[in-house]
Amino acid sequence: MRRSKTLAMLLQFWRSSLESESEYQLNLVLECLSVFGNLAGSLFVLSLLFSGQSTLGGWTWNEALIVLGLYTLLDGFTSCLLQPNLSKIVNHVQQGTLDFVLLKPVDSQLWLSLRCFSPWGAPGLLAGCVLVVLGLPEIRPQSLLLGGLLLASGAAILYSLWFSLAALSIWFVKVWNATEVLRYTLVAGRYPVSAYPPALRLVFVFVLPVAFMTTVPSQALLGQGSWHWALGSVLMAAGSLIASRLFWQFALRHYTSASS
Amino acid sequence: MRSPRASLRIARTLLSTQYAYMLEYRAEIALWALSGVLPLIMLGVWQNSGAASQAGWSPAQLRHYFVAAFIVRQFSVVWLIHVFEEDVVSGKLSPFLLQPLQPLWRYFAAHLAEQATRIPFVALMLLALSAVDPGLLWRPSLQKLLLGLMALWGAFVLRFLLQTLSSMLCFWSERAAALDRLLVIPYLFLSGLVAPLDTFPPAVQRFALATPFPAMVDFPARLLSGLPVDLGGGYLSLLIWCLILSPLCYWGWQRGLRRYGAMGA
Amino acid sequence: MVLARGLSKTYRIAEKQPGLQGTIRHLLRRRYRDLDAVKAISFGIQEGEMVGFLGPNGAGKTTTLKMLSGLIHPSAGELRVAGAIPQRRQPGFLQDITLVMGNKQQLIWDLPPWDSIRVNAAVYGIPEREMKRRVTELADLLELGEELHRPVRKLSLGQRMKAELLASLLHQPRVLFLDEPTLGLDVTAQGRVRDFLATYNQRTGATILLTSHYMGDITALCERVLLIHEGALFHDGPLDALTSKLSPHRQVRLELHQPQPREAFEAFGTVESHQDHQVQLLVPRDQLTDSVAALLSRFEVLDLEVNDPPIEELMRSLFQQAGRN
Numbered sequence: 096m097r098r099s100k101t102l103a104m105l106l107q108f109w110r111s112s113l114e115s116e117s118e119y120q121l122n123l124v125l126e127c128l129s130v131f132g133n134l135a136g137s138l139f140v141l142s143l144l145f146s147g148q149s150t151l152g153g154w155t156w157n158e159a160l161i162v163l164g165l166y167t168l169l170d171g172f173t174s175c176l177l178q179p180n181l182s183k184i185v186n187h188v189q190q191g192t193l194d195f196v197l198l199k200p201v202d203s204q205l206w207l208s209l210r211c212f213s214p215w216g217a218p219g220l221l222a223g224c225v226l227v228v229l230g231l232p233e234i235r236p237q238s239l240l241l242g243g244l245l246l247a248s249g250a251a252i253l254y255s256l257w258f259s260l261a262a263l264s265i266w267f268v269k270v271w272n273a274t275e276v277l278r279y280t281l282v283a284g285r286y287p288v289s290a291y292p293p294a295l296r297l298v299f300v301f302v303l304p305v306a307f308m309t310t311v312p313s314q315a316l317l318g319q320g321s322w323h324w325a326l327g328s329v330l331m332a333a334g335s336l337i338a339s340r341l342f343w344q345f346a347l348r349h350y351t352s353a354s355s
Numbered sequence: 356m357r358s359p360r361a362s363l364r365i366a367r368t369l370l371s372t373q374y375a376y377m378l379e380y381r382a383e384i385a386l387w388a389l390s391g392v393l394p395l396i397m398l399g400v401w402q403n404s405g406a407a408s409q410a411g412w413s414p415a416q417l418r419h420y421f422v423a424a425f426i427v428r429q430f431s432v433v434w435l436i437h438v439f440e441e442d443v444v445s446g447k448l449s450p451f452l453l454q455p456l457q458p459l460w461r462y463f464a465a466h467l468a469e470q471a472t473r474i475p476f477v478a479l480m481l482l483a484l485s486a487v488d489p490g491l492l493w494r495p496s497l498q499k500l501l502l503g504l505m506a507l508w509g510a511f512v513l514r515f516l517l518q519t520l521s522s523m524l525c526f527w528s529e530r531a532a533a534l535d536r537l538l539v540i541p542y543l544f545l546s547g548l549v550a551p552l553d554t555f556p557p558a559v560q561r562f563a564l565a566t567p568f569p570a571m572v573d574f575p576a577r578l579l580s581g582l583p584v585d586l587g588g589g590y591l592s593l594l595i596w597c598l599i600l601s602p603l604c605y606w607g608w609q610r611g612l613r614r615y616g617a618m619g620a
Numbered sequence: 621m622v623l624a625r626g627l628s629k630t631y632r633i634a635e636k637q638p639g640l641q642g643t644i645r646h647l648l649r650r651r652y653r654d655l656d657a658v659k660a661i662s663f664g665i666q667e668g669e670m671v672g673f674l675g676p677n678g679a680g681k682t683t684t685l686k687m688l689s690g691l692i693h694p695s696a697g698e699l700r701v702a703g704a705i706p707q708r709r710q711p712g713f714l715q716d717i718t719l720v721m722g723n724k725q726q727l728i729w730d731l732p733p734w735d736s737i738r739v740n741a742a743v744y745g746i747p748e749r750e751m752k753r754r755v756t757e758l759a760d761l762l763e764l765g766e767e768l769h770r771p772v773r774k775l776s777l778g779q780r781m782k783a784e785l786l787a788s789l790l791h792q793p794r795v796l797f798l799d800e801p802t803l804g805l806d807v808t809a810q811g812r813v814r815d816f817l818a819t820y821n822q823r824t825g826a827t828i829l830l831t832s833h834y835m836g837d838i839t840a841l842c843e844r845v846l847l848i849h850e851g852a853l854f855h856d857g858p859l860d861a862l863t864s865k866l867s868p869h870r871q872v873r874l875e876l877h878q879p880q881p882r883e884a885f886e887a888f889g890t891v892e893s894h895q896d897h898q899v900q901l902l903v904p905r906d907q908l909t910d911s912v913a914a915l916l917s918r919f920e921v922l923d924l925e926v927n928d929p930p931i932e933e934l935m936r937s938l939f940q941q942a943g944r945n
Binding site for chain 1: 390
Binding site: 357361364365367368369372375376379380445446447449450452453454455456613616617618 | 631686689690691692693707709711714715717718719721724726728730731735736738739740741742743744745
């Protein structure tokens with residue numbers, strides 16, 4: 096009973112988000128142009144990197160397309176859910192409306208994370224899927240499943256990063272743009288992690304885990320996934336989700352004890 | 356008409372006030388500086404790929420170029436459209452319009468002040484880079500440095516003018532910032548920020564050079580990093596594009612104000 | 621100083637039906653309608669006058685004020701302020717006017733007011749020494765001291781408003797446009813701002829036009845009131861003339877020695893309230909003297925008070941009536 100009520104509530108939120116966003120006709124056209132423009136540019140740069148060679152960090156052109164496709168997909172996911180919701184947390188803190196959120200009979204993290212749904216990420220999701228399909232030599236059900244799972248765990252890691260950074264605004268309102276920094280640095284996920292020099296590779300696995308967001312799921316989709324990486328990805332996803340939850344509860348304790 | 360002395364006083368006061376204001380936002384600005392790492396990430400990819408050496412670039416040149424591009428981007432970033440859109444929508448532009456000073460000068464002064472505030476953070480990032488790999492930094496000749504800084508300043512003015520033009524759309528549409536985001540795409544890919552122009556196929560390179568974008572990154576970055584560059588051609592390109600955009604901005608501003616006054620300030 | 625003839629403003633706004641179907645239809649084809657914000661109002665204001673624009677929210681007061689200051693272009697009509705056409709916003713005109721809005725901050729939020737003042741002085745071309753003299757004078761009148769050196773965000777709402785006024789009056793404009801200047805202020809702060817404006821008007825002879833929906837502002841400051849309702853000018857003249865126009869009655873309050881039945885008072889006028897020793901009546905103006913004399917002679921009255929009915933109530937009933945028409 097409660098689950099269907101939550102689902103109904105979510106659908107209602109998303110319907111009203113959709114309505115309010117659709118006020119702007121221009122936005123639809125612009126968003127599509129933006130996604131395809133970025134994609135065209137990225138493909139162009141990729142082609143430049145491949146000029147004269149057949150591999151980039153050991154990945155062929157088709158394989159690199161998959162990585163780019165997954166990046167575009169995750170970017171669309173960010174635009175759909177992460178950006179519209181989590182960038183509002185700092186607004187709540189600044190305007191004091193976080194109190195209203197905490198008083199609602201819904202889990203605050205869930206509410207803040209899923210409240211809005213922006214349709215403008217849809218072109219990105221679509222384009223990403225198209226790229227992946229183009230790049231895959233053959234579609235095997237078990238690779239698809241594993242790839243999907245690892246993509247989901249990559250998305251979970253992405254979400255946790257975004258959410259934790261957004262939660263920082265409870266302490267420091269002035270670092271509201273930390274999520275923007277994240278967005279700009281995650282562009283490294285456009286290319287397979289082995290395309291980078293060894294030092295950067297370590298950074299992209301342990302510090303800013305883009306490797307788990309695009310490279311590892313791509314390997315799984317290609318049937319090249321290894322157990323260590325898959326397990327590591329799932330563990331990291333679970334760990335980061337738990338960490339984000341704990342951090343949020345810590346942040347809330349600080350918030351409720353500090354606000355007057 | 357104002358005397359030059361009065362104008363100088365306005366400039367001085369605006370700049371000092373905006374600098375004091377920006378200092379209050381140091382943390383935010385530090386983060387913005389941090390978000391400018393794209394050229395350094397691209398350096399990572401280009402270093403490992405053999406494509407740059409195909410275009411005739413040595414590894415040292417490649418590194419210096421991208422670090423120079425990083426610096427150029429840090430000091431030519433323009434965020435006018437975000438504040439301008441907010442001011443138009445909230446009505447904050449109205450009091451500015453009632454003072455005898457062209458409001459755009461305020462935003463220009465704010466940008467200069469922000470750049471001044473950025474300097475220590477960029478310096479720190481460069482220091483960190485040199486700690487990781489000393490070969491990343493270099494000392495340019497004084498002549499190249501001055502020419503490069505002049506080109507950097509020109510690139511900033513050009514970007515400011517271009518974004519002023521898209522900001523004028525704020526008077527007609529509440530989502531003008533989205534349109535400006537479209538302009539970021541050719542900026543990223545045609546200016547040399549993510550891929551050196553020399554690696555482009557000749558037809559694409561010719562097309563890129565016909566746009567204002569290479570003047571925004573490629574030209575000043577090559578000057579600063581000591582790569583061979585068409586000095587006259589680069590400055591000419593900057594000048595011509597500024598001359599083209601200025602009257603367009605003026606026209607856009609006049610029409611935009613008329614609309615602002617018609618639709619309710 | 622101000623001359624308006626047939627001043628009008630019409631907006632075109634897009635209409636959207638609620639619901640998802642409406643959204644899609646709106647995305648594909650838009651429908652517009654015309655909204656008359658201001659309908660052909662005419663008035664003239666002399667130099668040195670203090671005039672209040674009164675009316676409910678959305679009546680068109682702020683739109684009128686913005687047209688007078690040059691921010692909004694009128695759709696029709698003629699307008700001259702300080703001899704210039706406001707919408708041209710020429711430098712000479714801008715030096716003569718100032719606009720202060722109660723709900724919008726013009727001072728730089730994170731810096732002390734002094735920084736905003738310095739910028740204003742530079743923009744208006746006021747020499748440094750002159751600027752310091754004017755600031756001292758105004759700060760004195762406004763009772764501001766070290767607040768000018770504290771960041772604006774750390775000041776109370778009242779202090780912020782006073783600082784706003786100071787910064788806006790630095791260039792000694794001849795016309796002041798004030799849009800809800802006492803909005804959100806507590807009673808003491810409201811009183812101080814009103815005192816300041818009255819003194820400023822006396823000392824400098826500046827013309828002050830203010831909009832407010834606090835009756836206290838209007839009654840304390842404005843000899844003349846322009847009542848705007850749904851974009852049209854209802855009344856242009858002194859405030860008591862407005863009261864007489866709105867209500868042909870006066871309110872009589874009696875305190876009796878002994879309670880009397882309600883019916884006893886109904887002969888004199890409408891009984892508004894009747895409770896033990898207190899009675900409140902509405903008596904027609906022309907019968908006032910006779911009624912009062914009769915009341916005093918017929919009943920044992922301990923205390924008698926004659927008032928105008930509160931203007932807020934009059935306005936409310938007027939607007940309700942007009943709304944019904």
